[in-house]
C-alpha cells in the first residue's frame with residue numbers, strides 16, 4: 112500500500128510502499144477513504160509531541176470502510192463505513208475509561224503520533240474506538256469532523272453552551288468555523304472575535320450576529336456591550352493571548368474554554384474573576400461517545416466543513432504550506 116511516513120522531527124514526509132497490515136486481536140483493518148490534514152500533523156513533524164514514536168504514519172481525521180477483522184472482533188462488520196480520531200485506544204479499566212471519558216485515560220494512545228494513522232491506503236484501528244458514519248455522510252468532507260468537528264462540538268458542550276446562550280468564538284479556522292455553525296444550530300446567539308475586519312462577512316455567513324475585529328476594537332468591552340457579555344467564549348485560535356484579551360467580555364458565571372492555545376502562559380485578572388465567578392477551562396478532542404454525538408449532530412443539521420481534496424503525494428506540500436502560513440482552508444487526502 113502507498114503511505115507517507117514521518118521519519119523524524121523536522122524531516123519531510125517520505126512517500127513509501129508498505130505491506131497491507133494484518134489485523135491482530137481487537138483490531139479492524141480499514142481501507143482509508145480520506146484523511147484530513149490537521150495542524151497537529153505539522154506539530155508532529157515539528158517535534159511538539161515528545162511522546163511521538165518515529166517512524167510513524169501521521170493522520171487522525173480518518174474515514175474509511177472496514178475490510179478485515181482481527182481475532183475476537185464481531186463489530187463493526189466488514190463493509191461498515193467508519194470514522195477514527197485522535198484517540199487510538201485507552202486502558203479500558205481506569206476511572207476515566209469506566210465513565211466514558213477515555214480521552215482522559217492516562218494510558219491513552221494517539222493515532223498518527225504513537226501508532227500509524229491515515230496517511231496510507233489502509234490503517235489498523237481498534238474495534239471499540241471507531242465510530243460508524245451516519246448514512247449519507249460524504250467520507251471526504253466528513254473527515255475533518257473526526258478532529259476539528261469533535262473538538263469544536265465537545266468544546267461547546269464542555270463550556271456549557273445551550274439554547275439561548277451567548278457564545279463567542281475566537282477564530283474562524285477549521286475548529287472555529289465549525290464551532291460557530293454548531294453553536295448557531297444549538298440555538299445559541301453567536302459572536303465572533305477575529306483578528307481583522309476581513310473575517311466579518313464569513314462570520315455572518317456562518318450565522319454569527321456580531322463580528323469583532325480585535326485589531327481595532329477591544330473585544331472585552333465589545334462583548335460586554337453585546338447583551339451583557341458572553342456565557343461561553345471558545346478559543347479556537349492558536350493564541351493564548353487572543354483568548355486572554357476577551358476575558359473582560361465574559362458575563363457573570365461565564366466560561367472561557369480553551370481548545371486552541373499558544374506557548375505563552377495564560378495570565379488571569381483574579382479579582383474580577385472571583386467577584387463574577389468566572390471560569391477558565393480547557394478541552395482536548397473527545398471520547399468515542401462524543402464523536403458519535405458530533406457526527407449525529409453534523410448529519411442532522413447538514414454541518415460539513417469546506418474542504419480541498421488532495422492526493423497522498425500532495426500531503427508533504429500541504430504540511431509545508433501550513434508551516435509557511437500559506438495554507439488556506441482544510442486539505443483532505445482523498446483515496447476515493
Ligand SMILES: [Zn+2]
Pocket residue numbers: 201202203204205206207208209213216217218219
Ligand atoms: Zn483508562
Ligand SMILES: [Zn+2]
Pocket residue numbers: 149150151152171172197258259
Ligand atoms: Zn487534529
